[in-house]
Amino acid sequence: MTNKLDSGVLVVALGSRGSLAAAHELLTAGRSLADTLKERLSAVLLGRPPAEAARDLVERGADKVFVLEHEALSRPDEELQAAALVQLCQKERFGKILFPSSVAGRSLAARLSVKLKAAIATDVFALDAGEAGLKVRRAGYGGNIIGEVEFASPSCVMTLQGMVWPPAPKTPGRAGQVEAVAFAPSATRTEFVSSQAQEAGEIDLGGADLVVSGGRGLGSPEGFKPVRALAKALGAAVGASRAAVDAGWIPYRHQVGLTGRTIRPKLYMACGISGQIQHLAGMSSAKTIVAINSDPECPMMKAATLAVAGDVHEILPLVTGEIMKRRGAAVA
Ligand SMILES: Cc1cc2nc3c(=O)[nH]c(=O)nc-3n(C[C@H](O)[C@H](O)[C@H](O)COP(=O)(O)OP(=O)(O)OC[C@H]3O[C@@H](n4cnc5c(N)ncnc54)[C@H](O)[C@@H]3O)c2cc1C
Known part of the structure; x- marks a missing residue:
């Protein structure tokens, strides 16, 4: 069966801890792409988003916002979320579907690509639409190779790197349509067990200007205490290497790197992190990097x-x- 998706840009607005910051960046990229191609720009929200979320996306550039309504879609059940998105995409015939390059974004993008028989490019950091069609550039192998991709299929799915496009500015009162779309979930093979809220007062890595990060060199979970103390003193977010996360010293949401978060803070302090390429892939664009390490020759000290x-x-x-x-504060 050939799919019929061919026109229109769709931004999939996945909320992260109540924030649509990633969607705001996608709207900037999507708006520019839609304007160049003279196509419409739509966005989609899943679950039970607050009423003002759809209006926010319209005021930031979406011509139309679909709200795929069902309580079950608020949960991280990607099988169900993908099914709902496929239904919408098949009906609306979008040609370019944009996700953030987050764990959930990559997972959903892969599922949609398969179900819609659409081409896929992940970790895209440049979009070039011209008469010859759409070309995108993407980073591979932790940013070590740059690939240029042209799509052979009529529709494509992309995940866009964070912090590349600025957030779309708000134009209060901008006109746009909002449409609620009913979704009837069928049984999936995924069972939602539980979710854990982020600790109160914790600064999210994603938008943090200052990050203090720890790695295997901290030696133990307790090794993160001085990292957290410094982060608190600076008003910084806490990051970590995969080695520290895999050891169970700190939750995954703190992981920086290829399989963690990509960040671009003003200051990144790497404490006991060797600076393997997969870690550097997530933070090497930081404006200032401070490394504390017992090995003066390790890659992080060089970077x-x-x-x-x-x-x-x-x-x-x-x-x-x-x-x-x-x-002038007391030392803890
Ligand atoms: C497909 C793939 C994806 C990956 N994705 C990621 C990713 O997203 N993020 C990531 O971080 N890694 C990732 N990795 C793992 C990566 O290759 C490294 O294994 C990992 O980054 C190493 O973490 P580390 O620097 O904390 O540990 P190590 O490489 O063991 O380095 C520990 C450092 O601490 C220093 N040290 C030791 N004791 C002290 C001390 N007392 N004081 C100061 N310094 C000290 C050592 O000199 C050393 O430089 C990935 C790997 C693969 C294969």
């Missing part, structure tokens, strides 16, 4: 703006103490 050779356990409390002293 750093400021490399401090020494033991994290000795250096971190000194740095935190100095910051607290300068701010």
Whole structure:
């Protein structure tokens, strides 16, 4: 069966902890693509989003917002979410479907690509639409190779890297349509067990200007205590290497890198992180990188703006103490 999807750009607005920040970036990319191709730009929300979410997407550039309504779609059941999105895409015949390059975005994009028989390009960081068609550039192997992709199918699915396109600005009162779409879920093979809310007061890695990150060099879960203390003193988010996450020292949501979050903070402090390519893929665009490591020759020390050779356990409390002293606060 050939699919009939061929026109229109769709932004899949996946909320992350109540924030649509990733969707705002997709709307900037989507608006520019739709304008160049002279196509409509739509967005879709899933589950039971607050009433103002659809209006927000219209005011940031969507011509039409679909709300796929069902309580079950609020849960991270990608089988169900993909089924709902496939139904919508088949009906509306979108030609370009944009997801964020998050774990959920990549997973849903892959499912849609298969179900819609649409081409897929992940981790896209540049879109070039011209008379010859659409070409995109994507990063592969942790940013080590750049691939240029042209699509041979009439429709395509893409995941776009975060922090590449600026968030679409809001134009209060901008006109656009909002349409609620009913969805009747069928049984899936996925069972939702539970979800854990982020700790109160925790700064989310995604939009943080300052990040203090820890790796295997911290030695244990307790090793993250001085990392958290420094992050608190600076008002920074806490990041981690995959080695620290895999060891169970810190939850996955803190992981930076190829299979974690891609971030672009003003300051990234890497404490006991060697700087393997998969980690660098998630943070090498940071404006200033400070590395604290006992091995002066490791890749992170080479990538750093400021490399401090020494033991994290000795250096971190000194740095935190100095910051607290300068701010006139009591050292914890
Ligand atoms: C497909 C794939 C995807 C991956 N995705 C990711 C990803 O998203 N993110 C990621 O981080 N990794 C990822 N990895 C894993 C990656 O290759 C590395 O294994 C990992 O980043 C290493 O973590 P680390 O730097 O904490 O540990 P290590 O490489 O073991 O480095 C520990 C560092 O701590 C230093 N150290 C030790 N003791 C001290 C001390 N007391 N004081 C100061 N320094 C000290 C050491 O000198 C060393 O440099 C991926 C790998 C694969 C194959």
